[in-house]
Each structure stands twice: as C-alpha cells, then as structure tokens.
Amino acid sequence: MADVNVAQRPRLVEKAPRAAGPASPEGAGAALDFELIELMFFAYRDFVAEADETLAEFGFGRAHHRVLHFVNRQPGLRVTDLLDTLRITKQSLGRVLKQLVDDGYIEQTPGAVDRRERLLAPTEKGRRLALDLAARQHARIAAALAPLGPEGRDAVRAFLAGMVDETPRPPRDVET
Amino acid sequence: MADVNVAQRPRLVEKAPRAAGPASPEGAGAALDFELIELMFFAYRDFVAEADETLAEFGFGRAHHRVLHFVNRQPGLRVTDLLDTLRITKQSLGRVLKQLVDDGYIEQTPGAVDRRERLLAPTEKGRRLALDLAARQHARIAAALAPLGPEGRDAVRAFLAGMVDETPRPPRDVET
C-alpha cells in the first residue's frame, strides 16, 4: 500500500520505460506488451490531432473527416456502405453528412439502377479538403516509416491489418 | 462528374485495394499512402472497441480506461502527470477520476514530501480491471504480431513511436 514511490517522480510513459521488450515478470504471469498498448494510444492521438486542427478551421470535426475521406476514396459510395465502413448509426452519419452536403463538399446523385440510393461523391472543393488532410497524415506516416526501410512498411501494414476485426460482412452484392 | 461508378458496387476499403503500394499516380502528384491512413483508423477502432465492451459492464467508458491504465502503470502518479499524459483538462479528468475513486478502483494518498499532491494508485480491484483490459489488448496485439517475427515488432514499435509528437515537455522535476 505504501508502495507508492514518493520522492522519485514517475517518468511519463512517453519518454518511458525503454521497455523490457515483451518480457518482464508480471504478477499475473503473462508479461503484457504495455509498450505497444500505450504507443497505439499516443500514436493515434497525435495522428488525428493534426487533422483536427485543420478541420476546426472549416467548422468540422473528426466525424466529418471520416465521411469525407471515404467518400473521396470511393466516389459513388452508398450511404449504407458508409455506415458499414464507419460502424456508426444512420442518425450519427446523417448529421455530419448533411453538413458536408449543405456546405458543398459532397454531392448526392440518385442511383441509376436503384433510384432509392443516394450515391455520394466529393465535389472539387471536397476533394481538395480530403486530399489536404490526407497529405498531412501521409507526411506523418512517411516520416515515421522513413527510418525503417520498405520491409518496415510491410510489417506495419501487416500488423495494422491484423489488428482489424475481419467481420465476414456478407457481400452486399453479387458473387454468391 | 458522371464519373461515379454506378453498376459496379464499390468494394469496402477494409477488404480493399490491395494497394498500389505507396506509388500510384495521383492527381496531386504525391501518391498518398491511403492504405496506412485507413488502417490506422480501422486498427484503432477495433483496438478500443473490445475494451469498450468490458468497460460498459462496469459503467465506465474509454476515459476511465485511460486513467486507470496509466495509474496502474505508474502508481504514485500525480494528477498533473496524468493531465500531461492524457492531454485533457483538469475538469475532464476530474469527472472520471472521481468515479474511479468513489467506486474503489483508485486510491489517493497525500504526497509525503508535498502534501498538496494527491498521489494516485490502483486498488487491488483497480489493478485487476486494468490488467484484464490490458490482457485483451495484449492478445490482439500479439495475434497481429505473430506472423511477423521479432524484427516485425521492432518495426511496429519504431513506427508508432515515430507517429507520436515528441513534445519536449519540460521536465517538471530535477535536472535543470
């Protein structure tokens, strides 16, 4: 209980433990990879914080960024596809999407084959903002990858992909 | 403008483009690493979503998780240290910290040298929850690293560390 280290200020984790790699005797026996757990938090925090600043100038938030990004990446996307990708509710999406449409960043056109659909596409203005945001994020990623070499990027890609739940997510389309 | 691909459903990015690596002619000339940009989003989303489920059972949210995690990692942490680490305001922290203290997950003891300080430490209950959450996150990370080998982990660690803003954050302590 009085085990708290008093005189000696705890160092912040960011500068942190230089880590015992994934191997140091834990009480629970397991030896958890605290280093990567914390780096995930810090890395993502700073990854999005940069975009947030730019977005704030336009009166937008993270939610707008995500929507605009995926619409820009996949013009012709349906609302349902976006909901599946973002995993948020229709109501949550509706609010930000409406703003993006009203402000002229995204256009909606009725589907040619199924006229219930509103296919989403960025306007030129939307494309510019999306690419501007992506460019900043790209720069940060590129800088972080720079010291690693090409095999480094492969490892990072494989790792991140492995962190994603691959929900079999039934193909909403053909094939089958 | 009528460039929207209609009949052909756009594939979700998650299954995605299999990527042209970081090299495919973009309008802006740059060739942005959309793949990693998106993987950061998906990986983090699923990384925290798992913990969220557990936390919900205790009536907690992500904010509680972060606080409990760092307190567990650095028992004896001061409130100010936590604020620096999390980069949120005193008020935001106060709300969740109070709940964690009231619910018996975190203990506060006055600093021995500076009695204004409230040093934070997890209770046994708090330690158990923190480690339970960490164990799940560890498992996900370990699974994602498994196919990569040890050099893989090094690359991932270096990458994530490189994504973090290293704010020189003046040493609040001795030395200088």
Add this chain to the structure above:
DNA sequence: CCAGATAAGTCAATATGGCTGACGTAAATG
C-alpha cells in the same frame, strides 16, 4: 399487381467526453 423488404431521411431523447471560465482551498516557496 401488390405486399413486404430495403434505402434513406428525420424527430426526439440520452450519454459520453471533451472544452472554457471562474473560483476556492490548502500548502509550498521565495
């Protein structure tokens, strides 16, 4: 052709986790 499913939009209420601004109190410190 029509019943039912589907795509999209919307209203209302609620929770969470951020934020600012303003104060108060105790304790350290020059």
Add this chain to the structure above:
DNA sequence: CATTTACGTCAGCCATATTGACTTATCTGG
C-alpha cells in the same frame, strides 16, 4: 507574507455517439 502551485469543483457549452420510432420512396418476389 505574498505569490505560486496542486487540486478540486460549479456551471455551461459542444461534438459525437446511442436507441427507438416513424416516413417516404422505391425495388422485388410471389
């Protein structure tokens, strides 16, 4: 002793997410 620091707290605001219910338009299968 005046000032600064560490912490807490009240009050209000905003963004983003949720659930549940309902409407409209359109497609689709029997």
